[in-house]
Every structure is written in structure tokens, then in C-alpha cells.
Amino acid sequence: MSSSKLKKNSAQTPTTTRASTSIAGKLSAWATTSNDGEDATGSLPATTETISMKQLVAELAKQRAGLKDDVSHLIQESLKPLEAAVGALRDTVGSFQARLVATETITGENFERLTTAEATIKALQAQNQTLLDHVDDIENRSCRSNLRIVNIPEGSENGKDPVKFIGELLVERVGPDVFTEPPELERAHRSLATKPKDGKPARQFVVRFLRYQQRKAALRWSRNHEVKFQGSPLRFYPDLSSALARKRADYNGVKQALYKKGVRFRLMHPAHLVVTFEAQTFTFDSPEEAQEFYKRRVAKE
Template sequence: MENRSRRVNLRIINIPEGSEKGRDPTEFISDLLMGSLGPDVLSKPPELERAHRTLAPRSGPGGRPRPFVIYFHRFQEREKVLRWTRQHKLKYRDTTLRVYPDVSAITAKKRAAFNKIKQALYQKGVKFRLLFPARLQVSFEDGTFTFETPEDAHVFYNERVMGKE
């Protein structure tokens, strides 16, 4: 249920603290997206219900900035932004921003459990993708394989990918 309520949200990471300089965060993010993506992607500034930094405490100087959570009014606009940022770098000043779907903490932990196997697959040049909520799909030689757990993916990797060497 929590993931469903977040389906029109995105997280933007690496916007320096204080960049909004007292402006309304919703207006700031809307202007940032319009300026970065341009009129080819968005015909007008995206309509946002709200935008805010996460509730984590501010880090000290030189620390990581808190992510922005953005709630889009229209799912289609969210998808345009997410698709564009997967193929291009989103920049703000001299900083490269990263954009992710907003998911619950439980789902984020399940997805993070696949990080080691994803890194190993990447190093071997094997194509993969992470499916919602937390499943790994691997395209290898003769087919596509889907794994519900990192352990199953490791077994596959050891038998099929490493076994090829």
C-alpha cells in the first residue's frame, strides 16, 4: 500500500543544501526540471503537488545533502522525467543529480540486497534489470531469467555465468 501511494513520487539526490534559498521548494524543483530538461521534454513546467527534502537531519558542511521527494500531479510527467534522466545526465550547476522512483524503506532494502550480484553481472557484461518491487531479471545467452531472491541469482551466476569460463 505504501508503495502504491508513492507511485507518482520521484527522489532527486545531490541537490546542494540551501540551493532553494528561501524559495518555495515546489516552485524551485519545477523550475529546475524545466530548465534542465527543456521544452523538448516538457512543454511547460511540471505541475507538482509538493516537493520537499527528506526529514533526515541536515548534515554538516561537506556532508551529503538530503534528497528531495517530489510528488507529481500527473503520472505521465513523472514518467517523462524518469525516462529522460535514465538516458541523460541531469545537471544542476556543476552537480550531477540522480533521479529514482520513490519506494518504501522495506522495498529499498529488498532492492539493495541485489547490489552485489548486480555488480558481478555488470563486470561480466551480462545484461540485467531490476523489476518492481524487487526482482532481478537477467538476459543471458538463450533466454531471460527472473530471480525473487539474491541467493537464487547467485546460484545462477555461479553455475551459468562463472561456469562458462
Template sequence: MLNYVKTSRLSTSGDICHTKEVERSPLKKKFKESCSISKSELDGAIAAAVKMAMAEQRSDLDKIVTTAVKTAIDDMLVPQLASLSSELKHTVVAVTTITSRTENLEKTVERIQSKCDLTQAAARSDRDQLTALQLKFDNLAAKMTDIEDRNRRSNVRLVGLKESEEGDNCIAFLRANLSKWIPSLAGREIKIERAHRIYSGKNTTHPRTVVFKLLDYTDRQAILKGARAASPVKHGGSSLLFFPDYSHETTRKRKAFADVRKKLDNLGIQSFLLFPATLKITYGGRQILLRSPDEAEKFLLSIQPPTGTSAEDQANVLYTLQEVSNETSFRPML
């Protein structure tokens, strides 16, 4: 384009020189006057020539830029796009694999959830059955305890008799000495079915307990009542104690009142255990039945608050006792 402009300028300079020559010649001067071009027309022609050259140059430049851009794309972007396409394919494969595994995991979780539901249902059923069986077992245990207590209802336990004191015939020994130990039995024929000492695997210096079974339940009651009236009962310098014979479970329940009974005795309050394990207390001119050691402890707390107990604590105790009384924990005998 610059060459074209230079050529145009050279042509213009030649025209000027030629114009000067024409001006020197009359003929040429006359021709000049008939063929003269104004400056504005010349400038327009130059501008048009420049535009044409620039258009040609722009077309060539566009072709060059297009070719360069295409070459750059082919050299740089195409390999990268191919690499991205390959990575994308791998990513798609990985996503597909993960999706498949996720679906398998979902199915596995659903199966596990189903099994868990079945297991929970079975556990609830087993728990209900276990509760029912436990209830039946407790009922059967209570019946067995009752049967055992009834079977022992005519038995008496004799504690404190020295070993071998009874000789070879324990029944004859008891018949000969019961009326001596318990004066209220004098003249009463006591019928004893069998008598023996309880086996104990423990090495102890205490004499083993003697258990004897009476044929008549009234004789058993007479022995226990007479022993309480004649207390303390002595034989050869040893103190003898007479107790009812109960099952292991009933004995355990009755022993649970031992500490409370000692506290009541220290306070001068008379207490007595009723069958199977109910504490009978005479206090304030009324008789009270306490079904458990906890009830007995609350009763003690109500009649003798601990030293240093604040008025607020005593009020709380009284409120508790009021609640317990409303729930018939204290059951006065009618």
C-alpha cells in the same frame, strides 16, 4: 549302665565260685547237673541285660538332650526371634509408609501428567493460533506495504542536490530545473504537488534526499526514464540521481540485489529491477526474471564458475541449476 554290667559280672563270678563249691559236693553236683545253664544262654542273658541298660540310659540321655536343647533355645533363639519379630514389625511399618507415599506420588504424577497433557494441548492450540495470526499479520503487512507503495507511486527521490540549493521554494526550483537536467522533459508541464527534504537524525556531510510528489504518474515515469537516458545528470558540479520512492520493506528487498547487480555490471550484463523486487536480466538473447538474490547468485555461478573449480564441481552446479530450472526458479519472460 556300666554299674549294671559290673554287677552282672560280679554275679557271674559268684556263680562260678558257687559252681566250684557245688562241684566239690556230691549233692550240690547233682543239683548242678539239674540246674546247669549253657554259655550261650548266659551270653544271651547278658546281652539282654546290656540292651535293657542301654535303653534306660538312652531314655535318660534323650531327656537330658531335650532339656538342654530347650534351655538353649529359650536362652538364645527366643530373644533373637523376639528381636527379629520387632525388626520385622518396624520393617512392615516402613514398607506400609513407603507404599502409602508411593501411592501418593503416583497420584501426584498422574495429576502432573494430566496437567502436562492439558498444557501441551493448550500449547498446540496456541501454536496453531499463533501460526494463523502470523499468517494474518504477514498478509496485513503485505497489504500495508502495497498500500504504502501505491501511495508513493507518484513520488520521486532526488539524491545529490546540495543543501539549501533549492532555496525557500523547492517546488519552483524543481519546475525550473527539471527540463534543464532532463532534456526529454522540455516543453512538458510537470505538475508537482509537494516537495521536501527527508529529515535525518544522523550527522552526515551528504546532502539530504529531496522527495517530491507529482500529480500525474506518467510524469514520474517520464522523469525516471529521461534521467536514465540523460545520465549522468549534473547540477553545480554535483551528480544527481533520480529514484522511485518505495516503502521501507520494498526498499529493503530491492537493496538485497545490490551486490549481485554490481557483479552483473562487471560482466557487462544488463539488469533492471522490476516492482516490487524482481531482477530482470537480458542474457543470451532472452530475458530472465530472478525473484531473489539467491537465484541471482546461482545464475552468476552458472555463467561464470569460480577459478579453480573442478569439472566435478561444475557438473554439480549444472545439476543444481537443472533442479532449480525444473522448479521454475528461473522464469524467462514470455
């Protein structure tokens, strides 16, 4: 290839001069010159001002710095919404923490109040039970001179004064072993209930003796004797409060079992079962204790 042609090509490719403002433009110009002006030996032609290695390094450093600034700016712009969201989240978490602290404080105070209330309730329950026991005891003491007579047919008094009627009945049916004359009674009346229909059990008679010893003697005598009135067997029972009556009734099951086994027992006031077994005396304060004793000792016999 002739030198004139090289000069012509060189004149037509001004892309490798200082007019190039970017490294990309300079590299493009360099590549164009290389393709069009390459001689037979493959060496680069001599241009008016070729790109030196220092310029290339400087241009790359400038581009890297610009790219770094662009990336840093882009990152900062991208982080602004995230920072705002994190700030809002931080405020929300702070609010929740404050509310949690307030809730924990209130919970602690309520727990202390609840503990105090539980202690107070237990004390009141114990006090209430004590008062109930006292009331029940007073009620039963007020009825100590009372006697309940069961199975006196309805209308037997036939318009007589109940006090006079019961006094004559006791003298006639209990006999001179206990009463040589009608006992002194404070009052006598049937239980406060509606008059039963025909064929239904008669209402009980509640009798209050003036003297406790006479009531006690009549009750003791009835336990060993059969008393009848107009063909009906009479039953004598102490007058008890409903609560005490339920406590004593709870022993009925074990009492029946002991009776079938021929074991002697008696129910003591207010609600204690006394059992005589194998020449020993045992006292039980609850039906459960008596039932356990029966299963362990008596049932095996």
C-alpha cells in the same frame, strides 16, 4: 573296685534322678557318674533311674519346640519395626504415585494447550506477514507518483517555493524531450532530516507529481542521460518504503557482478531481477536465486 565303694559313689551322685529338669542337667549328671563310677571294665554303673533314649528324644523335641517358639517370637518382634517402615514407605510411594498421576494429567493438558498455542502462533505469524505485505504494498502504491532527486546542494532553492524551484529545475535540466513547461507537482520538499553540516551529503528532494506518467517519463529519461546541477550529478530514484528499499538493495552485489560481465539486467517492481543472457530472459524473485544463476552460468563465461 569293691561293691561298697560303688554303692557309696552311687549314693553321692543323685544328679541322674527325675529331679533334673533340663536335658543339659541330665547329660551333666550322666557325665559325672560316668567319670566317677566307672569300673575296671569301662561299663556304666547301674543308677536308680538312668536316662533312656526315649526320654532323650522327648527332651530334645521339647527343647527344639521351645527354641522354635523363641526364634519365631524373636523374628516377629524384629519384623515389627520393619513392617512399620514398609508401611510408611508404602504410604509414601502411594502418595508419590498419586502426585505422579496428577502431574501426568497436568502435563498432558499443558501439552495439548501448547500444541494449540503453537498452531495459533503460526496462524497469527502468517496473518501478520500478510498484513505487513499489504501495508508495505499500500505504502509503495501511495508513493508511486513520487520521485527522489539526489545531490541537489543544500540551500540551492535560495528561499524559493520548493514546488516552483523543482519545476523550473526539471524544465531546465531535463529539457524539452520530457517537459516543455514546468510539470504539475503536488508537493516538493527535502527529506525529513536535520540539515547536514558543511561537507556532508545534501538531503534528498522528495517530489510528488500530479500525473504519474510525467514522473515515469522523467525517471526513464534520467537512466539514459547525465544530469548536472551546480557541478553535481543528479540522480533520480523512485520513492520506496524502507522495507522494499532493503529488498531491492539486496540485489546490489549480483547487479555489480552482472554489470562487469556486460550482462543486461533490470530491476522490476517490487523486487524482481530480470536478466537477459544468451538471448534468453530470466526472472529471479530473490538475490539468492540470482547469485546461484550467476555462479552457474555467467561466471564461467
